[in-house]
Amino acid sequence: MTISVLGAGAFGTALAISLARAGTSVTLWTRTPEHAAAMQSERRNTSRLPGVEFPKEISVTSDLETALSDTILLAIPMQQLRKMLESAPNLDGKTLVACCKGVELKTELGPVAVISACAPNATAAILTGPSFATDIAKGLPTALTLAVQDEAAGKRLQQSLTTPNLRIYRTTDTIGAELGGALKNVIAIACGTAIGAGLGESARAALMTRGYAEMQRMAQSLGAQPETLAGLAGFGDLALTCTSDQSRNYRLGLSLGQGDVFDPSITVEGAATARAVQKRAETMNIEMPITDAVVALLDQNMKIADVIEMLLSRPPKEE
Numbered sequence: 001m002t003i004s005v006l007g008a009g010a011f012g013t014a015l016a017i018s019l020a021r022a023g024t025s026v027t028l029w030t031r032t033p034e035h036a037a038a039m040q041s042e043r044r045n046t047s048r049l050p051g052v053e054f055p056k057e058i059s060v061t062s063d064l065e066t067a068l069s070d071t072i073l074l075a076i077p078m079q080q081l082r083k084m085l086e087s088a089p090n091l092d093g094k095t096l097v098a099c100c101k102g103v104e105l106k107t108e109l110g111p112v113a114v115i116s117a118c119a120p121n122a123t124a125a126i127l128t129g130p131s132f133a134t135d136i137a138k139g140l141p142t143a144l145t146l147a148v149q150d151e152a153a154g155k156r157l158q159q160s161l162t163t164p165n166l167r168i169y170r171t172t173d174t175i176g177a178e179l180g181g182a183l184k185n186v187i188a189i190a191c192g193t194a195i196g197a198g199l200g201e202s203a204r205a206a207l208m209t210r211g212y213a214e215m216q217r218m219a220q221s222l223g224a225q226p227e228t229l230a231g232l233a234g235f236g237d238l239a240l241t242c243t244s245d246q247s248r249n250y251r252l253g254l255s256l257g258q259g260d261v262f263d264p265s266i267t268v269e270g271a272a273t274a275r276a277v278q279k280r281a282e283t284m285n286i287e288m289p290i291t292d293a294v295v296a297l298l299d300q301n302m303k304i305a306d307v308i309e310m311l312l313s314r315p316p317k318e319e
């Protein structure tokens with residue numbers, strides 16, 4: 001079988017390499033002919049994963065029509081997903097697997113909901129969980145959550161995407177899976193900020209724990225199962241992203257905490273997602289004080305000292 005990977009950034013390239021190493025034929029699509037030609041001739045993605053050579057099972061193209069097989073991994077940033085789907089030819093009958101983490105700013109929808117809106121006759125899925133692209137590309141052991149509403153389709157997809165180094169757990173809870181991956185990025189920005197500002201590791205642990213409570217509150221209000229948030233898609237990814245400076249969301253937080261400028265060309269999903277989640281929470285009347293704090297810091301509406309005071313002076317509560 002052939003699997004298509006749309007988006008030759010760090011994550012799409014890493015997934016393509018992992019699948020190809022396991023013997024799957026992979027078509028890796030990138031939007032510019034120049035990038036496709038460079039990857040084809042160098043047999044690597046110099047801009048995103050320079051150290052890793054492509055297995056022979058990867059073919060590269062910038063022609064979207066010929067790139068589409070029956071199973072398509074969508075590895076482009078969340079805010080670009082709709083545009084990408086709208087530009088694709090007929091997607092009826094395809095299985096479309098979101099590999100992005102976020103909430104769309106203009107609609108407050110997650111990736112599975114965006115896929116379902118843009119391609120109603122396709123099967124929508126999401127692959128998410130703790131996984132740095134560089135770890136996957138190096139062949140290090142990684143475990144992910146695959147969420148598909150249709151159980152039979154989920155089982156087939158789980159088989160197709162499993163490799164010797166990539167262990168995939170299945171669920172039908174697409175809402176929990178997409179929210180876990182989206183919301184943990186916001187908390188990772190908060191944790192990076194705390195460490196960057198020198199607030200200490202106890203403060204980070206508090207933010208992770210109360211952030212997790214915030215994630216559960218919103219996700220359950222939207223119909224997610226608490227177990228999904230407790231699994232790889234939620235707790236697992238929260239633990240990775242809030243503690244590693246390999247994470248771009250965490251690094252953006254570090255910069256905010258240190259008062260440094262962060263390179264705006266780096267993909268940081270948590271920034272737009274924090275704003276989208278804040279809007280959604282306001283409509284639903286859900287308290288999300290850490291998300292509010294992240295938005296205030298990103299928009300430069302509050303100083304870190306004021307944010308700390310705001311969080312610590314909230315009325316006493318039961319845990």
Ligand SMILES: NC(=O)C1=CN([C@@H]2O[C@H](COP(=O)(O)OP(=O)(O)OC[C@H]3O[C@@H](n4cnc5c(N)ncnc54)[C@H](O)[C@@H]3O)[C@@H](O)[C@H]2O)C=CC1
Pocket residue numbers: 007008009010011012031048075076077078080083084099100101102131132133134266267269
């Ligand atoms: N890098 C990582 O370790 C992981 C990333 N992810 C998720 O994967 C998604 C993509 O992230 P990365 O690959 O790391 O980002 P990246 O910045 O390395 O690559 C993004 C890719 O998307 C392409 N792109 C951007 N806009 C596009 C558009 N309108 N149409 C077509 N292609 C477009 C860019 O050309 C680039 O190749 C994000 O949602 C991220 O949260 C998930 C797990 C791990």
Ligand SMILES: O=C(CO)COP(=O)(O)O
Pocket residue numbers: 101129130131132185188237240241246247248249250267268269
């Ligand atoms: O989602 C990720 C790891 O699971 C990657 O995190 P960043 O997008 O913060 O780099």
